[in-house]
Amino acid sequence: MLSRRIVPCLDVRDGQVVKGVRFRDHVVVGEIVELALRYRDEGADELVFYDITASPEGRRVDRDWVERVAREIDIPFCVAGGIRSVDDAREVLHAGADKVSINSPALERPALVREIADAFGVQCVVVGVDSLQDDDGEWRVRQYTGDPSRTRALRKSTLEWIDEVQRLGAGEIVLNCMGTDGVRRGYDIAQLSAARAICHVPLVASGGAGTAAHFAEAFVAADVDAALAASVFHSGDIAIPALKRDLRAQGIEVRL
């Protein structure tokens, strides 16, 4: 049986891992390879590296650290940030990343999802979706969230976008629920459940983890395939081995 995945997310800025609250006010939390190895040893199932400044500044990810991570770790990892073309994706995949995640560039040009899927297979293509509930109650997509001064609210509904990118060839969806991100009160179960109902590829919950119970809730109530978190892992407030034992004790399939 397929295990539910625990995925630490490492936001990368200028070659270091940083963390902010609600996508703002970043502080340095550590060196990339060092943190990657720590999470690997603790039993992380996968890692995601977001170059959070790449897309707004129109700059590509620095390939050097991707290769250093690929040499050192033996669990899968995904690289996001500034991937705007098949050539950009090839560069990162050849450096050793297992998947690329595209977000703002897919909103600029949705055909990019299909182009990367055609070139490397759907299993390589993750689409990151930054989503916030508007005053009318609708979840809508946000673009360029790495830089608050450039963040744009789009008219596109989150669920329509998830439907569209699956048809284009997304092999996995990471749903960043911005309303719950960074405040540790739990994942946005209502939004994730709505996404789950229309998402046939693996769905990754992002934004809001504060306790082990929040992970269990995302797996059981929203039926997500993976749960991503950053600050609770970086701070040590949640230790992955204890989290996984806790989930296993509740009958949730995890890799121990």
Add this chain to the structure above:
Amino acid sequence: MAVVLVDAGGTNIGSVRYALQRLGTDAALTSDADAIRAASHVILPGVGAAGPGMRRLREAGLVDVLRGLTQPVLGVCLGMQLLCERSEEGDTECLGVIPAPVRHFAEAPGLRVPHMGWNRLRVTTTHPLVADLRDGDSAYFVHSYAVPTGAWTIAESDHGGAFAAIVAHGNFMGMQFHPERSADVGARLLRNFLLS
């Protein structure tokens, strides 16, 4: 020992190479027929689709070279599927050195495709490749097409039913998951292959 990685333009070659380096083996990356024939062990990696994968092997003039190998050969992920007879992906004729078909996962309610993540391996046949595999050991899979279980299966996994996770037919072996991304379990399996 001269281990080679067949370079036919796939994308996960770097990861497999690094995994072998962590085991102390420096594998040459090559598309040279003589170097492949002369190797002690041959690994065929591959991420992507079956059609383009076979086309690259044809263009590199490697189809008959690979079919004629007698030393241990390991196909990883798409590489394993290319060792089989025929893939439903683009209705592609493959190398045919393992007498198995490759099929798309059947659609079923709640069954996510691609099959992506860690899944348990269950040994079904005694084989040196899986000699030290333990119950509950998991490996990392990412694929939409799979080989059904059959005489070629030495370990299976489940995703809406059993499918072949590790296969062997004579000197040709295959792993559907990514041993280079399957932590300690993957390292053990790669080491076993190098010892075969």
